[in-house]
Amino acid sequence: MSSFARPAPGTWTEHHSELGTGNVSFEDSISPEFFELERDAIFRRAWLNVGRIDDLPRKGTWFTKELVAARTSLLVARGMDDEVRAFHNVCRHRGNKLVWIRSPREDAAGVGRQFVCKYHGWRFGLDGGCTYVHQQDEFFDLDEETLGLAPVHCEVWAGFIFVNLQPEPEQTLREFLGPMVGALEDYPFDRLTDRYSFRAENRSNWKIFIDAFQEYYHVPPLHTHQLGPTARNPEATFEAAHYQLDGPHRMVSTSGSHKHRFPAEHLYPSEVLFRSGNMGPWDAPEIEGTRNGVNPGEVRSWGIDNFQVFPNLELLLYERNWYLSYRFWPTSHTTHTFEADLWFAPARTARERLAQEYAAITVKEYALQDCGTLDGTQMGLESRAFDDFPLNDQELLVRHFHHTVGRWVQDHLSSTLRGAP
Amino acid sequence: MTKVTITLDGSTETVEQREDDTILQTARWAGMRVRTSCEAGHCATCMALVVEGRAEMLVNDALEDDEVEEGWVLTCQAVPVTDAVTVVFDP
Secondary structure (H helix, E strand, O other), rough: OOOOOOOOOOHHHHHOOOHOOEEEEHHHOOHHHHHHHHHHHHHHOOOOEEEEEEHHOOOOOOEEEEEEEOEEHHHHHHHOOOOOEEEEEEEEOOEOOOOOOOOOOOOOEEEEEEEEEEOOOOEEEOOOEEEEEEOHOOOOOOOHHHHOOOEEEEEEEEEEEEEEHHHHHHHHHHHHHHHHHHHHHHOOOOOOEEEEEEEEEEEEOHHHHHHOOOOOOOOOHOHHOOOHHOOOOOOOOOOOOOOEEOEEEEEEEEOOOOOOOOOOOOOOHHHHHOOOOOOOOOOOOOOOOOOOOOOOOOOOOOEEEEEEOOEEEEEEEEEEOEEEEEEEEEEEEEEEEEEEEEEEEEOOOOHHHHHHHHHHHHHHHHHHHHHHHHHHHHHHHHHHOOEEOOOOHHHHHHHHHHHHHHHHHHHHHHHHHHHOO | OEEEEEEEOOEEEEOOOOOOOOOHHHHHHHHOOOOOOOOOOOOOOOEEEEEEEEEEOOOOOOOHHHHHHHOOEEEOEEEEEEEEEEEEEOO
């Protein structure tokens, strides 16, 4: 039955015996109390990817990031010294939200030299220091040392900007990312700069949508239309070639689906015309350099690496030299914001550009199909018709994710009980 | 009459400057939504690159000398001083 070797004692799940093979509860996705715990246990504790260096293309550029789950807004800025820094987006004077454009609840981005509070006109530099206090003489014992913005730990890894809201992070970013994700550091992310972005407000717990992207068991039934009508097989199954866990992070590699090698009669005419599809533009750009972290299972006929970086970043690296990033930001226990970005090598011709756009709309169509089950899953779980659910060997990452979230919440609760920070 | 050509978020408009309008005011007259914050010459949120012609700033408390030399202006403070000015936001 298996096309790919599985580790001892014969299944991926039993190989990770700490996870068990029993049914799994999704109470963590329907409980308002559990979400309140996740705020501190996960979103104010883990390193979070809030953007890419591409979002700060030159000195003085900045963006804000609403982190509803952590109950704060961040201001991330590239200084005149090219350092990337993050701050709470809050004025030191009276606590007003410092930077926003259209509405204080909407993310904003721009370029500048100073941030000016709309309320009383205090100003702050790109390094967070206070540069101007209106009518300074009227104040009492102002300590200029403490007038700056509240800094947030910020580190850049492979062009990904991460923040950590702990007063002192328990781990450096590189320690947190661990060897499996860390090995992607040499991937040519900096060469893949043509970007297509989507954003959606979804009605489900954030973990439920992450689950939809960390198993491929659902692909043949849900994404029937991925193949042209002649190639469809209602009995089709899907088996991933390799699974790997590393601390809170997890990954799966798939093999096979190289559409550029499919016979034309199994493809849609538009795929043939654009030479592109859900696996990306068929004509992959040459990009030199090593890729040490890619395909860690040395899968033959490798197709995709799907890295799930805890807690809410997903990186999908494709054989055709492009990648996708997904981020899932909870806004309540039953809603989240979904951010999707496709990244390609800059198009050199109109044909390359069209192939990228075709890949982008195809990915969007697939995401919509995945999204289509969300509301129904959330409602079904909330009915509490069942307490727990069976997961198969292809759903190992779902099992590991909920297990990990549970452990982080437990760790947080026990450290709070011990009186640790 | 001074003609001002403005490129913002991928679209370009050419409009005539009214009286002593700044480039920011002219852009708004053309229906463009420029990102701004202080509009007093301090923050540089509205900075843009003058690629043709010249504009002078009333107040500049934000841009450095080398940037001004490259053609960057604070559009809330910049008034065209040549007959044709072309400005690009986020070049």
